[in-house]
Amino acid sequence: MPPALRSQAALPPPRPLSGYRRPARRHPPAPVRDTGDCHTASTSISTEAAGRRHVLGEALEAAGLVNYPTEWWHWSYGNRYWAYVTGASAARYGPMTLADL
Numbered sequence: 001m002p003p004a005l006r007s008q009a010a011l012p013p014p015r016p017l018s019g020y021r022r023p024a025r026r027h028p029p030a031p032v033r034d035t036g037d038c039h040t041a042s043t044s045i046s047t048e049a050a051g052r053r054h055v056l057g058e059a060l061e062a063a064g065l066v067n068y069p070t071e072w073w074h075w076s077y078g079n080r081y082w083a084y085v086t087g088a089s090a091a092r093y094g095p096m097t098l099a100d101l
Helices: 003-009 047-062 080-086
Strands: none
Touching: none
16 A cells, blocks of 8 residues: 555544534525626626736647636646547547556
């Protein structure tokens, strides 16, 4: 077993918090409202933020990544979404063995 896992295996199990009770929920959770601020091409953000997203996008696209347009921070390379967007016949990653390294 790797040393990191051995040290974790030696840890005692977590103890419950004494006296803790989860507060009763009085209202159902509010639905999430998409304001569009998270979208890569959002027009409701500052000019500075839009400029920074643009610079980031250009750099990542030049490296071959693709963006999930409703999440400016979500970039992909080699997965199924990337294959779909780029028109690749399949994702680039797959199982590896130690011999592949």
